[in-house]
Amino acid sequence: MAHPLYVAFIWHQHQPLYKSREAVADAMGQYRMPWARLHGVKDYLDLVLVLEEYPQLHQTVNLVPSLILQLEDYAQGKGIDPYLALTLTPEEQLGHQQKQTIIKHFFDAHHRTLIDPHPRYAQLYEQKQEKGIRWCLENWSNQDYGDLLAWHNLAWIDPIFREKDPAIQAWFDQGKGFTLGDRKKIIAKHRQIISQIIPQHRKMQESGQLEITTTPYTHPILPLLADTNSGRVAIPQIELPQRRYQWPQDIPRHLRKAKEIYTDRFGIEPRGLWSSEQSVSPAILPYIAQAKFKWMCSDEAVLGWSLKHFFHRDETGNVYEPELIYRPYRIETLYGDISIVFRDHRLSDLIGFTYGGMDVRHAVTDLIGHLDAISRSLVEREPGNETTLQNPWLVTIALDGENCWEFYQEDGLPFLRELYKRLSQDEDIKLVTVGEFLQEFPATETIAADQLHSGSWVDGSFSTWIGDPVKNKAWDLLTEARKTLAKHPEATEETNPNAWEALFAAQGSDWFWWFGEGHSSNDDALFDELFREHLRGVYRALNEAIPIQLYEPLEDHAQKADHAPEGFIQPVIDGYGDEQDWHNAGRIEVGGAMGTMHKASAVQRLYYGLNHLKFYLRFDFKMGVEPGKDTPNELHLLWYYPGAKVYTSPAPLIDLPDQAPLNYYFHHHVGINLLTQSVWLQQAWNNHEWHPKNSRVEVAFNQCLELAIPWADLHREPDAWLHLVAIFADHGKFRSYLPENRFIELQIP
Incomplete structure (x- = not known):
């Protein structure tokens, strides 16, 4: 019997539990962040409405229970977050601090897709980017704030609702001049859209087009609740928390x-x-x-x-x-x-x-x-x-x-x-x-x-949630709170639900994702605070003394200097170094760093990252640097593949110091003329020769130098490691290199 190829799409819908345990009476609302609401109007309902247009196609959607509860709060008008509270504040009543918050956070979106397509929103964004927050505070009118408040909430509404609802399309056509009354109607439309999410999923499951699945209540890592020692299955040498968490009964x-x-x-x-x-x-x-x-x-x-x-x-x-x-x-x-x-x-x-x-x-x-x-x-x-x-x-x-x-x-x-x-x-x-x-x-x-292996979707291990010193510290705090609850057998889920709900919230995976190395966001400090709020809630519900550590941040949330890539990127290669495009890239600080070469370097920092199609480099030069005048006129990228059986050759440059890593033998070479932005690709061959290859490398040099190099140009298998060094030269004569005494290391996805 002939079969088609069966394909099962599973869409996982989840947001952390943003509901605060200490801000319920706060005028800014009990939700610390707006993302359950904003994703509620942008991502959950429209995904299945599009599918409904093609009834012969079936799919699976996972809805996390703690997300469902947050969506229901918003649908019923009970969910209030700081962004929503500011949206509903009359412009003339906004204080200086509130205006700063609006300017800083109401552009929290990928600007290329959610801001740039809307002229008025883009205009305000450009003013902030080009002239700065202080200028905006001194020059913006009440109407500017009113329009920004409206557009932040409009831009997150999925385009499918503009097709289906003339009132929404009318706001997009209006473009500017929004009033408090308009904003109240926009928020009402948010609630209306969110209120349809669960009924629509139920309807499509009953028709057979959808299967809805669920997740443990607050999205905890179940194997780690059972025993944090399971982290050693994939990584035997992993450094685990001082206190072993072992509560499988949860x-x-x-x-x-x-x-x-x-x-x-x-x-x-x-x-x-x-x-x-x-x-x-x-x-x-x-x-x-x-x-x-x-x-x-x-x-x-x-x-x-x-x-x-x-x-x-x-x-x-x-x-x-x-x-x-x-x-x-x-x-x-x-x-x-x-x-x-x-x-x-x-x-x-x-x-x-x-x-x-x-x-x-x-x-x-x-x-x-x-x-x-x-x-x-x-x-x-x-x-x-x-x-x-x-x-x-x-x-x-x-x-x-x-x-x-x-x-x-x-x-x-x-x-x-x-x-x-x-x-x-x-x-x-x-x-x-x-x-x-x-x-x-x-x-x-x-x-x-x-x-069955003990692991997750990240490299088959749990290292994203445990093993880092800050993550381990968080586990130790969670373990102490769990032990304290265990000392109160009278505190059951029925007799003391507040204690248990606080524990369940603290067990969620999201807090550990953001702690320590590996991932960062603009809200790291707030994630830290929410985690500790939940733990404080356990002690408070039990009438126990709250440990002083739960009032202190787990880590310093100042932006880290050098770090490895934190996720995939797909920047536009235009030479302007858009910070959103490079947010998840790795970074190496150069200017002011230790080392003889770095002291005189015209390059201040180097970014690097990848996705499944390309890898990317960005060189940030000092202000006003001119290629060929303030810096050499050529950049040479050379890399080799550890353990790979391929032809290799010395770097095709003269006056090259006989020191590692410059004296390595390399397999690929990309040369860039920084004056003309022309590019050539070479591959090592027999007898230490370099042979030219066709290339689709993208280069742009304006405010910075950006490059995109397709994996297809390199013809290497997935999972292979490449080690890269960047050398500056004048007409083939060595001048300097980056990074000093080491390689940039990347693994092909």
């Missing part, structure tokens, strides 16, 4: 509360579980089975660890062993079987981090091309001489369903419609929910329960 509490919220809103019990951060371990399986969940989802890295198999990919990113990953597995427990599917990490990341920066048709063609390639590779593994799939294979694409769309034009609406239109016409690909696939094609391959 797992059924999170699962029970998740099921209660789900069944109340959707009228049935959930079958699928998105274990927070796709984290799993043998220890959590009995609790999931006892809660009668039938299936769960994790990442291909977890599958690889479980099978003791590394998934190799070709240089286009497609898996060499598709028969291992594109199928469900069964795990047997004493309380029943659990099916588990493993997502294709790369396809999920392409949607999440790369396609937003591409032309819509090109992006859709690329995604469907990958699915076609998967199908062909599976056909090749079918017995006999078949030309179609004779077995039911399932490709799982699972990712964050909200944050990625901010980087797409029109919030991803053109991309999704183009994708769904083509998939509707493709008889060889069928979109299904995970549940309906498993019902028709139950898992036949088995993973022993004790063989």
Whole structure:
């Protein structure tokens, strides 16, 4: 029997629990941040409304219980956050501090997609960027503030609602001159949109087009609640907290509360579980089975660890062993079987981090091309001489369903419609929910329960949430609070719900994500404060003395200097160094750093980052630097691949010091003439020769130098490491290099 290639999209909808335990009576509201509300009008309802236009396509959506509760607060008018409170404040009543807050935070959005398309919003943004906050405070009128307050709330409304609601389109047409009355109506429209989210999901689940899944109540890492020592499974040498957290009895509490919220809103019990951060371990399986969940989802890295198999990919990113990953597995427990599917990490990341920066048709063609390639590779593994799939294979694409769309034009609406239109016409690909696939094609391959790896979607480990000194400190504080609660057996969930709710909130994964190295945001200090607020709530509800440490920040939140990349980037290469574009890039401070070369360097700092298609470099020069006059006229990028069996050659420069890393032998060389911005690519060959190669390197030098180098130019396999050094030269004669005494290190995605 011939089968199409079955594809299961799983969209994960989640925001941290922003509700404060100490600001309920505050005039600025009980929600410390607005993101549940703003994503509520931009990302949750429209995603399924677009899908509803293509009824033959089925998908899975995960709604985190703590997100549902926040959305309901906003829909009912009970949710108030500082941004909303300021929006509803008459302009003439705004104080100096409030105006500063508005100027600083009401542009909190990706400006290329949410600000630049709207002339009045873009005008105010340019004034802030070019003239500064002080100028705005001295020169803006009440109307300027009124328009900014309105546009911040308008820009987050998804474009699909402009199509469906003339009142919303009228505000976009109006453009400026907004009054307090207009802003009140805009906020009312926010509540109206948010109030439709849960009913629309229920309606589409009842029609069979959607499957809704759930997550442990406040999005905790279940394996770490069971035992923080599980962090050593993937990284035996990891430095763990001083106090071991080991409270597996909290797992059924999170699962029970998740099921209660789900069944109340959707009228049935959930079958699928998105274990927070796709984290799993043998220890959590009995609790999931006892809660009668039938299936769960994790990442291909977890599958690889479980099978003791590394998934190799070709240089286009497609898996060499598709028969291992594109199928469900069964795990047997004493309380029943659990099916588990493993997502294709790369396809999920392409949607999440790369396609937003591409032309819509090109992006859709690329995604469907990958699915076609998967199908062909599976056909090749079918017995006999078949030309179609004779077995039911399932490709799982699972990712964050909200944050990625901010980087797409029109919030991803053109991309999704183009994708769904083509998939509707493709008889060889069928979109299904995970549940309906498993019902028709139950898992036949088995993973022993004790063989399941303990890990998450990030490298198959838990290092994103534990192991860093600051993260460990947070775990120690959580452990002490949990022990204090355990000393009060009279404090049950029924008799003292405040203590338990505060504990559940503090157990959420998001706080640990932002602590320490690895990730940062403009709100790190606020995440720190919210975590400690939740812990203080445990002690307060128990009438216990609150430890002094819970009034002190866990870390210094001043912006760190040198750091590694914190996420994928996709900057526009125009030579102007847009800070939003490079926010997640790695950074190396050069000007003022130690070292003889750095003292005289015209370069102040170096940024580097990547996505699945390219890697990027940015050189920030001192003000007024002219190539060929204040700095050498050429930049040479040379890199080698540790352990790779490839031809190598010395750098093609003269007067090169005989010292590492300049005396290494390299495989690729990109030269840039900084005066003409011309580029050439060379690859090492036999006998230490350099051969020219075709190149699609992008270069722009205006306020800074920006470069984008496609991975396709390098012809290296995914996961390979490259070590890069940047050398400045005059007509091929060495002058200086960056970074001093080391390489820039990147791993191809």
